[in-house]
Amino acid sequence: METALFYDRLQFAFTITFHYLFPQLTMGLALLILYLKSRALWTNDEHFNNAARFWIKIFALSFAFGVVTGIPMEFQFGTNWAKFSELTGGVIGQTLAMEGLFAFFLESSFLGFLLFGEKKFGPRVHWMASLMLFLGSWLSGYFIMATNAWMQHPVAFTVTEDGIFHVTSLWGLLTNSWLVWQYLHNMTAAVATGSFVMAGVGAFYLLSNRHTDYAKTFLRTGVTAGAIASLLLVFPTGHENAKQVFEHQPATGAAFEGLFQTERGAGMILVGQPNMETLTIDNPITIPWGLSLLVYDELWAEVKGLDAFPRDEWPDNIPLLYYSYHIMAGLGTIFIAIMVPAMLLLWHGKLFKAKLVLWGILLITPFPYIATTAGWMTAELGRQPWLVYGLLRTSEGISPLVHSGNVLFTLIGFVGMYFLLGILFLFMFAETVSHGPEPRNAGGEAPVVHSPY
Amino acid sequence: METFWFVAVALMLAVYIVLDGFDFGTGIIYMFVAKTDEERRLTLNAIGPVWNGNEVWLIAGGGLLFFAFPKAYASGFSGFYLALILVLWLLMLRGIAIELRSHLDHPLWRPLWDVTFSVSSLLLAVVFGAAVGNLVRGVPLNMEGYFHTPFWTSFLPGSEPGILDLYTVSTGILSATVLSIHGAYYLAMKTEGDLHQRAHRFAKVGGWALIPIILLNLLSLKNVQPILSANYSAYPIGYTIPLAAAVALGLMLYFCQKGRDTAAFFASCLFILAGIGITAWGYYPNLLISTTNQSYNLTIYNSATSAYGLQVGLIWFGIGFPLVLAYTMFMYRSFRGKVTPVSLHESY
Numbered sequence: 001m002e003t004a005l006f007y008d009r010l011q012f013a014f015t016i017t018f019h020y021l022f023p024q025l026t027m028g029l030a031l032l033i034l035y036l037k038s039r040a041l042w043t044n045d046e047h048f049n050n051a052a053r054f055w056i057k058i059f060a061l062s063f064a065f066g067v068v069t070g071i072p073m074e075f076q077f078g079t080n081w082a083k084f085s086e087l088t089g090g091v092i093g094q095t096l097a098m099e100g101l102f103a104f105f106l107e108s109s110f111l112g113f114l115l116f117g118e119k120k121f122g123p124r125v126h127w128m129a130s131l132m133l134f135l136g137s138w139l140s141g142y143f144i145m146a147t148n149a150w151m152q153h154p155v156a157f158t159v160t161e162d163g164i165f166h167v168t169s170l171w172g173l174l175t176n177s178w179l180v181w182q183y184l185h186n187m188t189a190a191v192a193t194g195s196f197v198m199a200g201v202g203a204f205y206l207l208s209n210r211h212t213d214y215a216k217t218f219l220r221t222g223v224t225a226g227a228i229a230s231l232l233l234v235f236p237t238g239h240e241n242a243k244q245v246f247e248h249q250p251a252t253g254a255a256f257e258g259l260f261q262t263e264r265g266a267g268m269i270l271v272g273q274p275n276m277e278t279l280t281i282d283n284p285i286t287i288p289w290g291l292s293l294l295v296y297d298e299l300w301a302e303v304k305g306l307d308a309f310p311r312d313e314w315p316d317n318i319p320l321l322y323y324s325y326h327i328m329a330g331l332g333t334i335f336i337a338i339m340v341p342a343m344l345l346l347w348h349g350k351l352f353k354a355k356l357v358l359w360g361i362l363l364i365t366p367f368p369y370i371a372t373t374a375g376w377m378t379a380e381l382g383r384q385p386w387l388v389y390g391l392l393r394t395s396e397g398i399s400p401l402v403h404s405g406n407v408l409f410t411l412i413g414f415v416g417m418y419f420l421l422g423i424l425f426l427f428m429f430a431e432t433v434s435h436g437p438e439p440r441n442a443g444g445e446a447p448v449v450h451s452p453y
Numbered sequence: 454m455e456t457f458w459f460v461a462v463a464l465m466l467a468v469y470i471v472l473d474g475f476d477f478g479t480g481i482i483y484m485f486v487a488k489t490d491e492e493r494r495l496t497l498n499a500i501g502p503v504w505n506g507n508e509v510w511l512i513a514g515g516g517l518l519f520f521a522f523p524k525a526y527a528s529g530f531s532g533f534y535l536a537l538i539l540v541l542w543l544l545m546l547r548g549i550a551i552e553l554r555s556h557l558d559h560p561l562w563r564p565l566w567d568v569t570f571s572v573s574s575l576l577l578a579v580v581f582g583a584a585v586g587n588l589v590r591g592v593p594l595n596m597e598g599y600f601h602t603p604f605w606t607s608f609l610p611g612s613e614p615g616i617l618d619l620y621t622v623s624t625g626i627l628s629a630t631v632l633s634i635h636g637a638y639y640l641a642m643k644t645e646g647d648l649h650q651r652a653h654r655f656a657k658v659g660g661w662a663l664i665p666i667i668l669l670n671l672l673s674l675k676n677v678q679p680i681l682s683a684n685y686s687a688y689p690i691g692y693t694i695p696l697a698a699a700v701a702l703g704l705m706l707y708f709c710q711k712g713r714d715t716a717a718f719f720a721s722c723l724f725i726l727a728g729i730g731i732t733a734w735g736y737y738p739n740l741l742i743s744t745t746n747q748s749y750n751l752t753i754y755n756s757a758t759s760a761y762g763l764q765v766g767l768i769w770f771g772i773g774f775p776l777v778l779a780y781t782m783f784m785y786r787s788f789r790g791k792v793t794p795v796s797l798h799e800s801y
Contacts, residue, residue, distance in 0.1 A: 064552040067505060068545040072538075074515055078530020079537050082599070085530075089523020090758040094766065097520035100513035101773035108509045109780040112502035112788065121787070166759035170768075399531035401601035410538045417542055424549065428556060451797045453497035453555050 004404035005395055008080045011411040013380070015072050017373055018418045022066030022425075024372050027141055027187065028194020029059045030134040032221055037130040041123055049123075051217050052130070054437035055198065056114055059133075060452065061432065063111060065425050069418070080407065084387055084397030090166040091157050092147045094173060099143035106136030115452060138187065145183040146174055152379065153178035153248050154388050165388070178244060182379075185237035189375060192229040192335065193368040198222035199342075200365030201433055203358040214437045216352060223351065223361070227343035230335040238332065239294070245382065246295045249389060251309040252382040255318045256325040257291055258284075259305040266291040266303040271326075274319045279306070315384045324377035331371040338364055454763045455753040458521035459737060461770065465514035467729040470581065471635075471722050472507035476500040477581075478636015480547065480574025481629065484567060486640065486651040491794060493567060494555055498792045499643040504551060506784060508544070513777070520766060524598060524756035525740035532592055532600040532741075533584070536616050540580055547573035575629060582628020586621030589678050589732060590614060591742035594749040598756075610677050612744045620677045627670050631725060634659045638709070638718035645791055653714065660706045667702075678742070681735030691734045698727035 033055050040048035074096065077085045113121065113129035150157075156172030157165050167173055199222025205215035246253035254260075258269050260279040268290025272281035292301040306314055315321050338360050345351040351358075383389055387397045479500055487493045519526040530537060546569050554566035590610050592600045605615035608622075617625075637656035641649055674681065685691045701724035708717035736742075740756055743749035757763060 061552075064505075064548060067508070068548040071508075071512060071544055072541045074512055074519075075530065075537055075541055077519065078515075078526050079534050080531070082527035082531035084527075085519065086524050086527040089519055089526060090762050093516075093520030093523055093526075093758060094762065097513070097516040097766070098769050098773070100509065100516035101769065101777060104509040104512055105506065105777045105780050108506040109784045111505065112784055116502050117787065167762050167765070170765045399527075399534070399599075400597070401599050402531050402534050403601075406534055410535070413538070413542065417545060421545070421549065424553065428553065431556065451494070451498055451501070451555070453494060453501040453551070 004402065004407055005398055007404055007407035007411050008398045008402075009394070011080060011407060011414060012076055014411070015069070015076065015414055015418070017376070018422070019066065019069040019073055020372065020376065021369055022062045022069060023137070023141070024190045024193045024369070025062045025197060026059055026066055027137045027190035028192065029055055029062070029198070030130075030137045030194075031191055032194050032198055032225060033059060034130045034134045035221065035225075036217075037127045041127045047213065047217070049118075050437050051214055053118075054214070054432075056130075057432055057452075058197075058429065060111065060115055061425070061428055063107075065421060067108075069421070072414070080399055080402065081387075081397050082399035082402075084392070087163055087392060087397075088165045088388060090164060091150060091154075091173065094167055094170060095143045095147045095150070099140055103136050103140035103143060106132055107140065110136065141187060141190070142183060145186060146176065146179055148379070149176045149179035149182050151386075151388050152182070152383055153244075154391060159391070165391075178248070181237055181240040181244060185233065185241050185375075188229050188232045188237050189368070189372045191225055192233060193372060195222045195225035195229060196335075196339075196361075196365055196368045199226055199339075199361050203362040204433070205436070206352060207355070207358050207362065211436045219351065219358075219361070220346065223339060223342045223346050226335070227339040230332065230339045233332050234336065238329070243295060246303075249382060250304050251306060251313055252315055252321075253295070254304060254306045254309075255315045255321050256378065256382065257303075258318075258322045259291065259303060260307060262302065262305040262308050264292070264302045265289045265300045266305075268294060274322050276318065313385070315381055317381055317384070321378065321381040321384075324374045324381060328371050328374040328378055331367055331374070335364070335368070335371070454760065455521075455738070455757045458517070458757070458763060458766070459733075459740075459753045461774075462514060462518050462521060463729065463733045465510060465517055467726050467733075469507070469510035469514050470729060471725050472510055473504070474578075474632045474725060475636050475639040475718075476504045476507060477574045477578045478632040478634065479640050480570050480636070481578060481633040482637055482640070482652065482655055483574070484571045486637070486655055487648055488651075490563065491797070492648045493563075494797055495644055495648060495792050495794070496640060497551060497554065498797060499640060501551070502788045503784065505548075506781065508548075517770075521758060521763060522740055522751075522753065522756040523758055525751045528594070528598050528600065528751060528756075529741055532594075532602060533587070533616065534601065535604060536580065536584070540577065543573045543577050543580070547577065578629040578632045579625035583617060583621040583625035585628070585729075585732060586624030587616060588736070588741070589624070589674070589681065590618070590620055591678065591744040593745050594741060594743035594751065595745070596749060598749065598751055600743075614744060620673055623666075623670055623673065627666050630659065630663055630666055631721075631728070634663060634705075635718075635721045635725065638705075638714055638721050641714040642718050643792055645793060649714075653709075653712070656709050656714075656717065660709055663702070680742070680747075681732075684735050684737060694727055694730045694734055698724055698731060701727055 033052055036048050036052040036055065039045070040052060110129045110132035113125060114133060117129060118126045150173060153176060155176050156167060156169040158168055159165055198218050202215045202218030202222055205211045206219065242253070242256070245256065258272065258274050258281045259266055265288070267286035267288045269281055270285045270287065272284035275282050289299045291303055292299055295301070295303055342351060342357050342361060345354050345357060385394055386392060387394050479496060483493070483496055487496045515526075550566040550570035550573065554563055554570065557563075592602055593613055594600045603615050605617045606613055608615070608618045610618050610620050634656050637652045637659065640652040641656060644652065701720050704720035705717050705724055708714075708720055738753045739750050740753060741751040
């Protein structure tokens, strides 16, 4: 059983991490495409339509990979986590079923219009399709976050004698206090991913002196959105998230920060390696009083360390949790350090000549992916050893009759399959970028664009 | 209330089979009827705007099952572990094949994805048919309501069957045949010229092959799962469903002979819906039948979520489902009509 649990967890972690690489880009781009389409409709400038078309192509590519890697997520609740599904389906079944009904149909129907409908239905319908896609993808994110928020901070339920959870208020489930900041934090991160990729492609074109008109549009849009998103990620969304973790999951918060002993005026550790033998941090570099100030807005406030909690309620991989949290927070700081100066340069009209900054924007492109992955590892490892925080242990959730050998088999299969998918995506992405936005024809009429099929 | 959700889940999954069924069917016959690269692109364009939306019906149907009957969802999905993961891999390969095939003009790239698309479509049609076969035949549920079946044991239906046995393989073949003809009608309806001719001819010949396969399945059904007939004996009104299926089958063949592909396609939709209806009518109120002990059966009563959960679900389902129907019809209306070589160049 022990190994089955390990493989079940590894498979879910692997498949969800890989899956989420795609939706974060589509959710972020959905907003930016809506902006480009709105500009095009407002100003009647074909330039913005061309720019939007290019990003719709990237969006569709990422969307397709998101769909095919997303189906296994719903399936795995049943296949690998049958006991969890049986016990909590009475609550999270609500949000997951609503996601299918309200979000997926919206997205998949209107993607067809966005891809095939521009010429046939005209600019207004095409703009509406981009709006619907934005709503659909952000609604999808909302229902998933509502599900996760319930696992992090269960509300609006009762447990019957057989251990089964039942929802008592759908409204309560959808307005979970935990959900507000978690959702905003996550969606801001998705906007960061989308805008960093857009800015990165713009920087790539500008530095290689190709499609410079489009490059400037991409940079303007990407840098502005990226700078705003980077700031919002730290404050207020990140800050409020950390606060609610310390309030509702104090052991998790202590593990984030590597705080083994309860302290007054606790410092915030910037760098250092958790030592699980001695329960200390090796080679720490600390901001004195930092943590007390961050959590309680008070220099001498007491922050509970891990020693305040029974050991079987500690997150089961504290070093990894600690690193995930620090990588997320550290990258967030770096994002601000690059994007905010870039935005100031943009305002002063100097960005397009600032080669060094453009290189920075280009090279930072993959890092939002790392930050969001680390962020999700922070949330999910932080919830351990619970599936439903404080109520249902992870070890109690797996399928009773699915053996470790079967799970290892499918885990290996998923690794192989996703390796292939990853290569294909990068290849197609590079293809699309090297092809570039379709230039306008000489006569000024709309370009001939081929069907993607 | 439980009955309502049984019908809702069955309806979602039936619509899934009808919709994704025609793009599976199109995939199965793809290599035979679409010979040139242009014909293949036309075929993919015929399903291009809709295949993704079709697949959402599976996810939504699964989500609805999870919400209304969590116990049955947990038991069924973990019991068919390997088969379901296989379905996932096939769905992935198939989706990627459709999306990537035409992105690159290379003599090795396109045939690779053509074969992937076709083979994964065929296997999916067989697996979904076998899945229905498994539900009908029953699975070795234990006292806790769980089971785990290997892919095969002795290939014979019994108390410890595998996922594949003679019966479920025969339902798999039935499903692949029905869906390939369904796909051929769709393709004939959506195309012109040689491609249309070949799809039409395939449907015409295939339609006749359907009859012996259906008869074989009906005959073996009585031996494999006798309890399915109980509801029909108790409520003879149910016999209208097989009657509707027979009429739909007759219409399918008739319209196909007359060359009225659109009418034949809709008759085929009706036939598949009625076929699933036959099973659902006999199956009610079970969700999973046990081969070891009938008292272990998972029914809509012992698997349902709380009364409040089912009731509050009515609110969002009442809002969401009409919206879904509206999007779906809007989309199909917008992309109605034949795909032509000209349409390959005006996607924007």
